[in-house]
Amino acid sequence: MKNIILPLFLFLSAYFSVAAQEVVYSDYDKFDVRADDFSVIGKSGDRIYVYRGTREGFFMDAYDENMVKKATVLLDFFPKKIYETHFINYPDRMIVLYQALEGNKVVQYAALLDTKGRLMKNPLKLTDAKTGIFGANKNYFSFAVSDDKSQILVYGIENKGREMQFSGVWIDSDCSVAGRGNASFVADNDIENGEGVLDDSGSFYFPAYTPAGAKNYADQLWILSLSKLGNHFISKEFPAREKYIANSFIKMDNENNRIYLAGFYSEKKNGNYDGVLYGVYDLQNTHDFSTSKLIPFDDRIRDATGERSKKRAFDNYQTKQIIVRKDGGFVLIAEDVTITYRQSNPGFGGYYSFYYMSPMMTQTIKEYYYGDVFSVSYSGEGISDWYAFVRKNQYSQEDGGMFSSYALINTGGVLGFLFNDYNTNHSKIQFATLDAAGKVEMRSLAAGTSADPDWLPRSAKQTGLKELIVPCMRKRQICFAKVVF
Numbered sequence: 001m002k003n004i005i006l007p008l009f010l011f012l013s014a015y016f017s018v019a020a021q022e023v024v025y026s027d028y029d030k031f032d033v034r035a036d037d038f039s040v041i042g043k044s045g046d047r048i049y050v051y052r053g054t055r056e057g058f059f060m061d062a063y064d065e066n067m068v069k070k071a072t073v074l075l076d077f078f079p080k081k082i083y084e085t086h087f088i089n090y091p092d093r094m095i096v097l098y099q100a101l102e103g104n105k106v107v108q109y110a111a112l113l114d115t116k117g118r119l120m121k122n123p124l125k126l127t128d129a130k131t132g133i134f135g136a137n138k139n140y141f142s143f144a145v146s147d148d149k150s151q152i153l154v155y156g157i158e159n160k161g162r163e164m165q166f167s168g169v170w171i172d173s174d175c176s177v178a179g180r181g182n183a184s185f186v187a188d189n190d191i192e193n194g195e196g197v198l199d200d201s202g203s204f205y206f207p208a209y210t211p212a213g214a215k216n217y218a219d220q221l222w223i224l225s226l227s228k229l230g231n232h233f234i235s236k237e238f239p240a241r242e243k244y245i246a247n248s249f250i251k252m253d254n255e256n257n258r259i260y261l262a263g264f265y266s267e268k269k270n271g272n273y274d275g276v277l278y279g280v281y282d283l284q285n286t287h288d289f290s291t292s293k294l295i296p297f298d299d300r301i302r303d304a305t306g307e308r309s310k311k312r313a314f315d316n317y318q319t320k321q322i323i324v325r326k327d328g329g330f331v332l333i334a335e336d337v338t339i340t341y342r343q344s345n346p347g348f349g350g351y352y353s354f355y356y357m358s359p360m361m362t363q364t365i366k367e368y369y370y371g372d373v374f375s376v377s378y379s380g381e382g383i384s385d386w387y388a389f390v391r392k393n394q395y396s397q398e399d400g401g402m403f404s405s406y407a408l409i410n411t412g413g414v415l416g417f418l419f420n421d422y423n424t425n426h427s428k429i430q431f432a433t434l435d436a437a438g439k440v441e442m443r444s445l446a447a448g449t450s451a452d453p454d455w456l457p458r459s460a461k462q463t464g465l466k467e468l469i470v471p472c473m474r475k476r477q478i479c480f481a482k483v484v485f
Contacts, residue, residue, distance in 0.1 A: 021431070021445065022484040025453070026067040030054070031478035033355050033402075037082070038478060040461035040469045042089040045115025047071075048469060049089065050480050053082060060117045067482050073117030083136055088145055088152065093120070095175050097143055097154060104131050106140045108154055112175035124177060126154050126169045144198040147254050149173060151202040151228070162187050170202055170228055178202070179229040187220070197252040197259065199283065202228030205259055207248050208235075213269035217244035223259065223281055223289075236288045238279050243294055244269055245277060251322035251330070257284035262332045263319050265294055273297070273314040276332060278382045293382040301387055305372070317374055321408060323415065328380030331415070335405065336371030350396030351422040352403040352454060355473070370394035370404035373417060375434055386438030392421050392430065407460035409468055409485065416485060418457045418468065429455055431485075453479055 029052060031038070037053035047062040047070060058075040081101035088095040094113040099106050111123040129140040144153045155168035164185045170178040185191070189210040196206030204226045209218035222235045238245070238261060248263035261279035266272060275296035282290040297314065305313040316338045323331040342365040350368075373390040394404040406419035415434040420427050421444075432442040453472035460470040466485040471478065 022482075023445075024067045024482045024484075025472070026061075026063055026480045026482075027069060028474065028477040028479045029061070030056075030476060031473070032476055033473055033478075036478075037085070038459070038471055039085065039087065040459065040463075040471065040480065041087040041094065042461055042463050042469070044089045044091065044094050047115065048463065048482070049087075049094070049117070050469070050471075051085065051087060052478065053085070058082065060113075062117065063480070063482075065482075067480065071117070077111065077119055077123055084139075086143060088149060090149060090173065093173070095152070095171075095173070097152075099141065101131075101136060102128075105129065106131060106136050108141045108169075110152075110154070110171055110175050121175070124171070124175060126171070126177070127156070127167070129156060142195070144196050144204060146198045146200045146202070147252065148200050150200060151198050153196075153198050153202070153204055155196070155204070157193050157206075159191055159193065161190055164191050164193065164208060166226070166233075168204065168226075181226060181229045181231055183226055183231050183233045185224055185233045185235065189220075193224075194248060194250070197250055199252055200254050203230075204228075205250065205252070205281075207250055207261070209245065209248065212244065215246070215266075215270050217246045217266055217269060218248070219244055219269070221245050221248060223250065223261065225287070234287065236281065238277075238289060239292050240265070240277075241294060243267060243274075243277075244271070246273065247317070247319040247334070248277070249319040249322055250281075251324060253324045255324075256328060258282055258290075260322050260324065260330050261289075262322050262330070264314065264317065264334075272311045273317070276376065278378060291382060295378075295382065295384060301376075304387070304389060305374075314374070316371075320373075323410065325377070325380075329378050329385070331375055331377045333408070333415075334374045336369075336374070337405075338369040338371075339401070340367045340369070341365065342367055350394070350399070350424060351427045352399055352420075353397040355399050355402075365397050368394070368396050368399070368401035368404055370401060373406060375415070375438070377438060388434055388438045388440050390417050390419075390432045390434070390440060390442065392419055394420065394422060395424070402456055402458065403454060405458035407457035407462075407468055407470065409462050409466070411465055411485075418460065418470070418483070420455060420457065427454075453477075453481075455481065 039051045041049035052059045058078045060073040062071040079100040083099040085098045105128045107128040108126045109123045112120045152171045158165045166183045194207040209221040212219040221238045224233045243265045246264045251260045259281040264273045265277045278293045280291035302310040307313040317334040318337050319334050321333040376387040377385040406417045409416040417432040421430045429445040453474040456471045460468045468483045470481045
């Protein structure tokens with residue numbers, strides 16, 4: 001275990017004031033990034049937990065506050081072939097949702113663990129789905145967790161042309177099945193869906209839309225709602241006013257009994273992004289959109305992107321987060337992301353590409369570009385207060401983009417972005433803060449030594465008001481860094 005103080009910066013803010021940055025590394029464990037799995041679970045009891053899935057088995061490692069390993073728990077109730085895992089941590093327990101490959105099926109299980117990682121009761125089989133003739137090749141089940149973690153929904157949505165079929169299983173924080181629900185929805189054209197959210201009573205909400213044109217912008221978008229254990233969708237359409245919607249995202253606000261909808265829109269079916277869409281869905285009274293706005297980009301915002309083509313300046317941005325403000329407004333966060341395929345191997349790619357680099361004779365190379373992060377703040381009336389850009393440049397080949405993007409830490413008054421900034425031969429760790437007025441401050445973390453690991457900020461998890469746990473790689477090894485701001 002290494003304990004390193006990295007001088008960062010003195011940021012004068014009423015919300016976030018730090019004079020130094022503390023980074024504590026755990027010891028290394030063997031790990032093959034191309035075959036193994038990992039995740040940060042978070043805190044339970046007095047321990048910090050992480051998960052490792054390797055050829056040798058499936059483990060939870062328990063660390064103290066100094067990232068000294070106190071125990072390794074073998075998850076011996078896992079079957080031999082795991083398709084996907086997700087952990088939900090509580091102060092006094094943990095729930096693991098895991099999918100197993102059993103014959104030609106993907107089977108969804110849930111298990112309850114205590115703060116020592118011990119199985120508290122037999123795992124629950126929740127549901128299953130048949131795989132295709134080529135085996136498992138997609139996400140068969142999704143999950144949603146309420147903000148207070150009292151409600152958990154494991155669900156599957158199958159879209160066949162104009163018809164959408166939903167099936168779900170609700171479980172509680174004791175890992176007991178509360179019930180099941182099924183529902184369907186039929187649109188005028190082929191339909192797709194986005195990621196859903198769950199309120200503290202267990203009601204489920206998600207966006208559904210009908211793609212149109214070569215860019216798959218939506219010409220219609222609804223929020224579909226389903227009461228806990230329900231069998232009938234209630235649909236409310238967002239008034240798009242003959243515009244086309246892209247990259248929509250929803251965020252639950254339990255405190256104000258509303259859902260925020262945000263994303264981008266275009267005037268044309270195959271056109272460029274022309275602005276931001278904003279909607280407020282009222283959960284308390286009308287159960288409909290109380291606010292809907294289409295806010296065009298002005299020249300100042302387009303110029304601030306630094307792109308040569310102002311018309312196409314936002315076309316590659318993907319909505320990543322919505323941060324709800326205490327005054328009823330919100331901050332939309334989007335990232336410039338492009339994934340392309342090259343039909344020849346140009347040689348060495350980005351700084352981290354060697355982790356996944358394909359053989360030199362490979363004819364098709366997958367390239368990942370992760371650029372700037374765009375944030376824009378809106379009042380409760382949908383009026384833009386400010387906008388800001390966190391500048392970064394990330395390019396790699398055949399690595400899944402796993403070292404790209406960023407980790408977000410939310411202190412309640414300031415947003416922090418931790419990311420690798422790199423090209424083909426150089427990398428540095430950057431930390432940018434965005435305050436309540438839209439001011440960005442960015443500094444490089446002090447350079448370590450060549451023996452320090454490579455960080456994976458996008459897989460990090462916030463575990464305290466000013467604390468992140470970040471996975472790190474070094475050759476065929478993995479460790480975890482605790483970062484205190």
